[in-house]
Amino acid sequence: MPLLKKVGGRKEAPPAAAEGDAGTVRLTGEAPAVPARPGTRQVQPDAAGPAVPMTRPMEAEPIIGGPAAPAKAEAPPRAPTLSVGAVLEERYQIESILGIGGMSVVYKGRDTRFKGVYRPCAIKEMIDRSPNSQTRGITLKNFEREASLLATLNHPAIPKIYDYFVVEGRIYLVLEFIEGNNLEDILDESTDALEEERVVRWAIQICDVLSYLHNHKPEPIIFRDIKPSNVMIAPDERIVLIDFGIARIFEADQKGTMIGTEGYSPPEQYRGVTDPRGDLYALGATMHHLLTRSDPRLETPFTFHERPPTSLNPHLSSQVEAVIMKALEYDSRQRWASAAEMRTALLDLAHLDVTDLRSGSSPAAGPTSAADRLLWSFDCEEEVRASPLVYNGIVYVGAYDNNLYAVDAGAGKFLWKFPTQRGICSTACAWERFVAVGSEDGNLYALHAQSGQVQWTARTSGSIRSSPRILLDALFVGSDDQNVYAFDLRKGEQLWSYRTWGAVRSSASNVGGMILIGSDDGHVYAIESRRGEAQWKTRTGQAVVSSPVASEGLIFVGSWDAHLYALDQRSGWPAWKFRTNGRVTSTPFVYGSRVYVGSSDGNLYCLETRNGKQLWKFESGSFITSSPQVAGGKVYFGAGNGRVYCLDAESGRELWAFQTGKPVPGTPAIVEGVVYVGSMDQRVYALRA
């Protein structure tokens, strides 16, 4: 993002005099050739002119102007002084203007000394009529430095310098003319992110030339301004670095001018520290931009780690992401040690078939790895829509064959089953030596956890699809009879009921002495847990089947109106809501500062809890009613396509997927490195997490 200068800063002149600040070159007496973009105060001027070699105006876009720094390019680009047909030094004929910058103009010229041969060249002209002699001196010094530097270098990715002369106080550099476009223009002209394979091939070449520069003798040369507009791509896909105006000889431990380009420059460059690994950071930033189309100049500075490439472009391989993210480490010591090392890592990638690298192909779904993933499966006689509960080494899970099953968690061995009168989609809960589960037969059953013998039964007048939840000595559950019930944990006696205006399929959560639960009437209720009195209720657009989850004063809950809501715990006022494109039946899961939720639009969303900002989404292609569970930095959930997914919780990148025979509507339980989950294929699976 271009920096916006706050006119009227503490140490500056009053606003009336603040047209430009110290260090800004004033170009008096000339109309700007390219008007400043209205309404935008940009430190960086727009790239001027057509896609050309050496188009980058020499001093354009230095980021920090210290006392001795080159001027900030706030000045309008200057007008060209030579017209087409003009001849310099009786040798170089001007053919066209390639680009105009604040301090220089680049022409396409022809070297007429070679008769009968068309030999094009790029002619860079520097004119500085700055009234500030110090500024003028710096500009001239930069220009001379570029010329001398180029004269000492010999590499196919560095333009050759042919000539250097002064005419009427104007300084000229004659350079190799490079056919092609710069990467910024190539990106602008494309509609999608650029191809991974192509970007990797360019990056290898950039590493190659950086390695050449960094190993320059007697001292390394640091380019200091790698970015898309400084990399030309010739028609044969050869890369050429342009604009050595700010490249400098590396002087170890010496602070230099703070210079570079916002968004691409490494953080240490703002302290004036120049290090070869700063060029690798800028290359990482350039690759990130090309592969994601996310312009680093428009983002908060140094936030690449919050925007890993695969979260913006799911087609990218995790390998290329790893190479880029290592280059983008804040601490230069954590980056690739050298351009050569980064080049080797990229070469390893280039040798692989890129299509094999794509994470979307979910290699773990294949039969071989699926066998590795599966620890055991257990067959029920009907669909398993409920979520398993794992308690003291036993998996309790209900099925549509009416039974609650108890299965040994280690081996998947059948222990007992308890028949109810109808299907079970409620998840059991457990306390001390007991488990309780609701059934569509309308009853809530409390059973001995070891034997399955009935301890007590509590009746409601509708199916129970809500899952019972325990708070102190009471158990709370909703019923299709529209009531929320509180039962005594010991005896199953009803403590209170609270009537809503729709079936209650959501499950309760408790926070601060309140029970929070949703209803098909579209409301979320906060009910005082002892007396059963509503504290507040908040209306959403449609049924609330998702279960509320409380975290740090906010209540998160999904609604069939397609939104995830964040409500103020105390008053129920909606703080924010996030729109998906389908019903949100899934119960959200809060993990740190993130909330995860599925939607019937097929996506799993990861949002910031504090403001609902989407960090990433994962497209499963099929409805997600399952509630995501996060454990060990991974997020697990089932989907309508029969898959159980495991994603990286940070980036949303798929780590593995396990295919079951039918949809997985329920929520997995993750205990001690094992994922327990039911499928409508009538099985319960135990998978290695």
Add this chain to the structure above:
Amino acid sequence: MGFWKSRRQKTAAPPPPEKRKGMAFGAISDVGRVRPTNQDHIVALQLSLPTPNGQETLGFFVVADGMGGHTGGATASARAVEIVTGEVLRGLVLPILCGDLPAAVQDLVREALLTANRRILDEAARQHNDMGTTVTAALLLGGRCYQAHVGDSRLYTHTAAGLQCRTRDHSMVARLLELGQISPEEAKHHPKRNYLYQSVGQQDEIEVESDSYSLDGCEHLLLCSDGLWGVVAEGAILQALTQGGDAQVICEQLVGQANEAGGEDNISVIVVQVPQP
């Protein structure tokens, strides 16, 4: 969306009267001692509204610090407070009074800043200037603060534990400080200390930072432009708040301190005494 508390809730015994305190605020925007004009604008509102939850107190506070040559900065900050306040009145206050469904509060405040950005950008383009402004807005409702900001005007909460800055300056220097690349001392003298990487009215796309939090235990909120925080140390701000007393008097003290330190920038301060339930 509708919501209400049960009648029974409202009859609950009130907390001991000595601890109860209503909302109150003080607000000052001062030109300082050096600049010819004040480019800051502030708005402070306190309303009592009949809601389904019962009578609720709503507080709304905005600080905008304009930037841009000549009068542009003052225009941008004036337009920003006008637009943001208007959006909140239209999106929340009027719907509450009419019994309509109000928007999600945090979304509303954030979107108000986005609206201000779009409109000021359009106006700047028409007038061929580059005006822009910082905006920091806070809405207090139901014991919670909903805030949104762009730029480097700050919001602090004051609790028994001290002063906490709730906003992150959108400046390059603040980012470098966050990353430990420069020291606080270097930040004070950094050549880019006045550069923001985003503001309202100068870019097509901005990322409004928003947050909400419970005000339990919070005694004061303080919103200010960098004319205050840039020259008056947080320790001195904390001391003024801890001494307590009338919010307007606290504002006067703080503005006085900023002027004593040179008053080189415009100084805007809003101090809100947070209601204690």
